Amino acid sequence: MEHQVAATGIWAERHAAPICTISRRASIGVSCALPLGKSMLCGNASHREGRAPDSEIITGGASSHDVWFIRSGILRLQRYGYDGRRHILSLFLPGEIVGFEGEFRKGVGVETVTQSGLCRINRRMFDTMLNDNDELRAEIFRQKQDQLDRLHWLTWSLGALSPEERYCAFLALSTRYMPYQTVSDGSAVLTMQLPRVDIADLLGTTVETLCRINRKLSEAGVIEIKDPTHFRIPDLHRLTSLGRIDGTFDRMVRGITERRHCLDRMVAATSKISTCFCGR
Amino acid sequence: MEHQVAATGIWAERHAAPICTISRRASIGVSCALPLGKSMLCGNASHREGRAPDSEIITGGASSHDVWFIRSGILRLQRYGYDGRRHILSLFLPGEIVGFEGEFRKGVGVETVTQSGLCRINRRMFDTMLNDNDELRAEIFRQKQDQLDRLHWLTWSLGALSPEERYCAFLALSTRYMPYQTVSDGSAVLTMQLPRVDIADLLGTTVETLCRINRKLSEAGVIEIKDPTHFRIPDLHRLTSLGRIDGTFDRMVRGITERRHCLDRMVAATSKISTCFCGR
């Protein structure tokens, strides 16, 4: 089970040479590295859970006893609008901690998008850790900040940008948390891990519109569609420009990439790691 | 000058018997009642300024030496989008303090919408007051909270609601900070103090669309158009329902109405008032 989780997780695929081919199962045996005094929570596999796509992690309206650490995969924070249509409010990425707030409002919930590897952490335990560990507290704070920023951009973009612009921004940002492999000519190929429906609900549009935009972008030479989940991006800057995030791109992805590098270091090391939440 | 300010300010008109007729000039001689130790800042008229509509209060990009207290009138926080179009991010209402943050980003600014009566407060003085006065600190905090909530709703609504829904919500909310006078049959007439352009830029739509919505609403019996700035509202609940703020209306207007009542008490009293920022 855990093998499969690792296979679809982001770092596993990132290191694979040919697209979509799994060459290493890098996250096996890696500790979650949530430090709790001298012991390592999730250091053993007993707290680990592999989750299939679309499985509920947190259900709104009921208080949850657990906090989750994302080892691999992508989660979505969603709610249902008054018209019964689903909105994806934000994504949660590897290295992030979810469910810290204890309870979501009814109708709001967290589910997996892709196959995911999670660590379940008891809330009482987590609170204790939070108390003892300054690094962890600081990291939680940074994560909240990042998540709030993403949420803010997303809500803003719904009003200020067109679906096409939002999609371009989304694609550009995706290169930082989805497999993105450089090919011969210097450009790179992005592996889109979200199905169309999720992208549509995230960007407040429909799958059909996304298809049309995809085609339009490929005709304009902004992207090249290898297959429905693989896009070659000749010029990333062109995308950020179309997505109106020229100036903010680096700032927006800073947290994401740093958490990712942090997890990469964990993957690289074979021994236990003393702390995951490296200072910035 | 100050007379005219008072005449178009919100409380002056609220007390007038026939619509748009000025029967009292209630705010004359009223202290701003910003307490600073035993002395009353703005107790004398020297810090007061009457401002015509569309005059700049705070210009983004330059640090301002002043903080402003709104005695009457409505201000707008605005910025210009990448396409050169103006967005109104939020409104500031009587009783609120503006410019506390010191400096806005370039392109962002605060201007008057209606004729306004303001108090100019020196920043150093204001900081001192903030230091000495717990009540004031608490009030600033509450105001920030309220403004953030409004901003959040607005950005959200741009993505989640149609222009018609947004306009309905806006109308409903307007009854709490614009003149709203009960007539014989129990319904009431709202005096719209914002010109169409400002409403359009606030709600992210155009004046033409607003006109059409207005007509549509009047044909549906939701409102009755007495003239371009006066609408009779037979059923306020109908509006909140159309604006999707059924459940949140009371919570959204709480801060606004309380600050208004607070100012009303100031108006009612003839002597100096010791404190404006009443606890809640």
Place this chain on the structure above:
DNA sequence: CGCTTAATTGACACCAGTCAATACCCGTGG
């Protein structure tokens, strides 16, 4: 009264959503 500005209305275009049909991918079972 005439000027200026704001508000309204109409004609039109276009983007994006909806519905329906088709193509494609992939796993299963014969």
Place this chain on the structure above:
DNA sequence: CCACGGGTATTGACTGGTGTCAATTAAGCG
């Protein structure tokens, strides 16, 4: 190996809402 089925992605036809442009009307003010 191929046929089939289920799900996903794509495409086309159509519709409606909303922005744009232009013309008209109304309101405010000297």
